[in-house]
Amino acid sequence: MDIVAIVGRPNVGKSTLFNRLIGEKQSIVDNVSGVTRDRQYGQSNWNGKEFAVVDTGGFVRNSEDVFEAAIRDQVQIAIDEATVILFMVDVSTGLTDLDEQVAHLLRRAKKPVVLAVNKVDNHTRQLEANEFWSLGFEETFFLSSVTGSGTGELLDAVVEHVENREEPERTIPHVAVVGQPNAGKSSFINALLGEERNIVTDIAGTTRDSIHSHYNKYEREFMLIDTAGIRKKAKVYENLEFYSVMRAIRAIEESDVVVLIVDATDGVEGQDLAIFRIAQKRNKGIVVAINKWDLVLDKETNTARDYELKVRERFAPFNDLPIIFMSVLEKQRIMKVVDATMQVYENRTRRIPTSQLNDVMQAAMERYSPPNYRGKEISIKYVVQLPLAYPAFAFYCNHPQHINDSYKNYLENQIRANFEFSGVPISIFFRKK
Numbered sequence: 001m002d003i004v005a006i007v008g009r010p011n012v013g014k015s016t017l018f019n020r021l022i023g024e025k026q027s028i029v030d031n032v033s034g035v036t037r038d039r040q041y042g043q044s045n046w047n048g049k050e051f052a053v054v055d056t057g058g059f060v061r062n063s064e065d066v067f068e069a070a071i072r073d074q075v076q077i078a079i080d081e082a083t084v085i086l087f088m089v090d091v092s093t094g095l096t097d098l099d100e101q102v103a104h105l106l107r108r109a110k111k112p113v114v115l116a117v118n119k120v121d122n123h124t125r126q127l128e129a130n131e132f133w134s135l136g137f138e139e140t141f142f143l144s145s146v147t148g149s150g151t152g153e154l155l156d157a158v159v160e161h162v163e164n165r166e167e168p169e170r171t172i173p174h175v176a177v178v179g180q181p182n183a184g185k186s187s188f189i190n191a192l193l194g195e196e197r198n199i200v201t202d203i204a205g206t207t208r209d210s211i212h213s214h215y216n217k218y219e220r221e222f223m224l225i226d227t228a229g230i231r232k233k234a235k236v237y238e239n240l241e242f243y244s245v246m247r248a249i250r251a252i253e254e255s256d257v258v259v260l261i262v263d264a265t266d267g268v269e270g271q272d273l274a275i276f277r278i279a280q281k282r283n284k285g286i287v288v289a290i291n292k293w294d295l296v297l298d299k300e301t302n303t304a305r306d307y308e309l310k311v312r313e314r315f316a317p318f319n320d321l322p323i324i325f326m327s328v329l330e331k332q333r334i335m336k337v338v339d340a341t342m343q344v345y346e347n348r349t350r351r352i353p354t355s356q357l358n359d360v361m362q363a364a365m366e367r368y369s370p371p372n373y374r375g376k377e378i379s380i381k382y383v384v385q386l387p388l389a390y391p392a393f394a395f396y397c398n399h400p401q402h403i404n405d406s407y408k409n410y411l412e413n414q415i416r417a418n419f420e421f422s423g424v425p426i427s428i429f430f431r432k433k
């Protein structure tokens, strides 16, 4: 999926536009599941074209006083990683030095740039906004993110640069190895591939600059997707947090299963969660590998168990997934991670025959039926698994809009209790019948 990155100074209105793009619905859903840092990444659809949106402002806390250098850094990363750059400026403050600096970087980029002059709320501001033509971007649009005026034209221009890429037919599982800088991603991949590291580049229409390596040993075969280390030679960004999430997004997009490597000495941090939620939103299989377990000293009988419980809490509500403690350094349990990955891949492709699914779910719904809504009886007639690349179920019922989240969770838990979907997010829809 193509990535549209919104860049610009603090306070110009990036997150207001971002929220508009990803839609009210998504933010409500996220609130329910306790996602707080959802400002970074979302999916949008315009004119039938789907794309991912990244709000670069979501990566800086207190962005009011963020260093200018950090913003320039983000712009450079966005240029490298995104498909289209949406550069936002603010008519109410007028053109600033930092705008000029950002524009300078963008003009040299070989990526399409769309300039959005925001807060053009009225006629006076419309006149003032003309000064931004001096930045020299052919595609310049005037909008008001709060009222929404002008956003349609802007998006039309943005999606001109977006391709609707079909998911390529895959013959073997694609596995993305992601995690924070220094978690041990390269060490893990090197341990798997050793000398035989066979880098496959340029798979038609899929790769740009992530590295694909083919693993085929001990009757296990998959493609490893690794974006680690690409930039090491070129430039080490100060803004590592933004950079590593950005490159994780790319790898996740191309994968079926994501192996999230976490440094045991740090525990699960905000950034690990950000990457985890992106994989979850994209319905990818997930395996968590807690690495550097050798560095955790004085281990007792319950150390791993207690640690695992804490990790599961962090990932809630989606925590039906394999968590494996490994040490790449001491070659401990690396193959366990591989096996879990293969299992999760299988779970993600699992198809439950309709009759079996209905037998199990009818029984579950008899044990605990959907609560009435304002005296209306809710009845779910049957359920089918949808023909998608990931597990998704449609429940046909009389009042689809009145089934509450706790009942939805009940249904999901029942599916998980009866069928093996460990490591895989499940989508549940209610449809009118």
Ligand SMILES: Nc1nc2c(ncn2[C@@H]2O[C@H](COP(=O)(O)OP(=O)(O)OP(=O)(O)O)[C@@H](O)[C@H]2O)c(=O)[nH]1
Pocket: 008, 009, 010, 011, 012, 013, 014, 015, 016, 017, 057, 058, 063, 064, 118, 119, 120, 121, 143, 144, 145, 146, 147
């Ligand atoms: N008048 C007006 N105000 C706007 C418009 N869009 C956003 N704002 C306001 O501008 C302020 C900053 O908006 P944000 O969306 O938080 O800006 P941001 O660029 O994401 O800021 P950072 O989080 O600092 O990066 C908020 O008070 C918005 O309500 C607009 O079109 N017109």
Ligand SMILES: Nc1nc2c(ncn2[C@@H]2O[C@H](COP(=O)(O)OP(=O)(O)OP(=O)(O)O)[C@@H](O)[C@H]2O)c(=O)[nH]1
Pocket: 179, 180, 181, 182, 183, 184, 185, 186, 187, 188, 228, 229, 291, 292, 293, 294, 295, 326, 327, 328, 329, 330
């Ligand atoms: N003690 C210990 N050190 C490890 C382990 N795995 C990796 N390391 C060390 O951690 C450091 C970082 O490992 P890398 O594999 O380069 O980490 P990375 O995630 O690829 O890092 P970036 O490319 O910066 O994103 C190296 O010094 C490794 O030797 C482990 O299991 N135990």
